[in-house]
Amino acid sequence: MGRSVIVGLDGTGNSVPAVRWGADEAAARGLPLRLLHSWVSQPLNVSIAQEAANKRRYGAEVLGAAEATALELHPGISVTTEQVSEPAVDALVERSGQATLVVLGSRGHGVIAGFLLGSVSLHVLGCAECPVVIVRQDMAASYGEREVVVGVQEAGAQGEAVLDFAFAAAATHHSRVRTVWAWEPAAVAGFVPTASATCQGEEECTAEQEKKLADILAPWRALFPGVDVIEHVQRGRVAPVLLGSCPQARLLVVGRRMRRTPMSLGPVAFAVLHHSVCPVAVVPHS
Incomplete structure (x- = not known):
């Protein structure tokens, strides 16, 4: 796989700031951006049918929207997408061994769900072999030269x-x-x-x-x-x-x-x- 910046997508608006942050980081470091979504770990509050085909179709839409966001911000970066049938935790931890960064989104202060110190984020934070960055949904989109x-x-x-x-x-x-x-x-x-x-x-x-x-x-x-x-x-x-x-x-x-x-x-x-x-x-x- 080679070194890359991996962004885990959970299929909600929580992922958008993480995609933007990950794209910025990939562009600054000269690394490819890898967008990953697990169709078996989609959030419960997403209103879609439970059939596997529909979940995969929804996952493809999530990945397509994230890729478009990343390329709009940084047209020159290399972006790949991957939809996996394994749980998000397993996929992210396994791929962290060859990644430079893993980036996850969260819902903001005080919410224990999705990628905020819920089961996915908590396990990835505790088990990943590379640094993991958490980006909250309510954080500013740009951080300038801070x-x-x-x-x-x-x-x-x-x-x-x-x-x-x-x-x-x-x-x-x-x-x-x-x-x-x-x-x-x-x-x-x-x-x-x-x-x-x-x-x-x-x-x-x-x-x-x-x-x-x-x-x-x-x-x-x-x-x-x-x-x-x-x-x-x-x-x-x-x-x-x-x-x-x-x-x-x-x-x-x-x-x-x-x-x-x-x-x-x-x-x-x-x-x-x-x-x-x-x-x-x-x-x-x-």
Whole structure:
């Protein structure tokens, strides 16, 4: 199949922003766009007959409309369509191993259905081998030159894939990257970076955290010298700090561990997927 941007279509209006976002990304990266629809996973609220032939016909219409949208936005990109008879989860997870990105749409805030953290999105987010981007139906169609926001973890291999993806995305779109490092006092146990017990006072602890972040980012500054980097250090829990940092973002990037169950994305990924005002990329890492 080769590297591509895959957009999963569920046959509702939720897919339109995902198609537009995926087409933009394919054009910017010089990659083919692959539109995928499962006729056996069509939404229950679509009023069509249940016969397989009618479902396939409906799927072909969904794919045709999505292809027309993508080519209208970017006439020069390569677009292929695929209608599969296997469940959407299985098809998307299987193809993620050879894809650069998987893009899914969602219905917006507070709705647990379709591709918003419902069974399809949740399983794909938890099992895909490549980054998965969630684009809500109520998000703006264009994000211009806005920044890429990324949550930075402690130094180590687990954060490398997340930073690689964020910096590459910023370089592709000629955007700056805002690296967000949240910290709490040493007495507070949790999953966020904490200040050491040796620093005294918030000012000293903040300076310590700024030094940690600068050290972690040094290799990526060297690899992407053309990317403008904002180092954002703030006391607080990760999810609220990230969400407060992305009102002007074109993309928010977080990580999740490989080989976790689909129901265990982690509290940070879960929170930003529900509440982010911009598309969210969930990047698997070891």
